[in-house]
Amino acid sequence: MKISDVRVRIVQKDDIKLKAVASITIDDCFVIHDIKVIEGNDGHFVAMPSRKTNDGEYKDIAHPINTETRQAVIDAVLDAFKNELAKV
Secondary structure, eight states: EEEEEHHHHHEOEEEEEEEEEEEETTTTTTEEEEEEEEEETTTEEEEEOOOEESSOEEEEEEEEESSSHHHHHHHHHHHHHHHHHHHH
């Protein structure tokens, strides 16, 4: 698997923890939208696209199924996020 493109849109609201929304393209043929960059207590983290269930819980719609792929997605999104922050 190759992450062929990452696009990040910075969210410019100071009073919320959501800092950016990203989309990644995999192998130039599959895209995942609505990946979130969230400010946590220990720094920024990546949350995969999710939806709220009737119970009020959030369930991922799309997510990596192994550690290596998850880390590749996290690294690509956070690197692109840092690059976009440097531009602002």
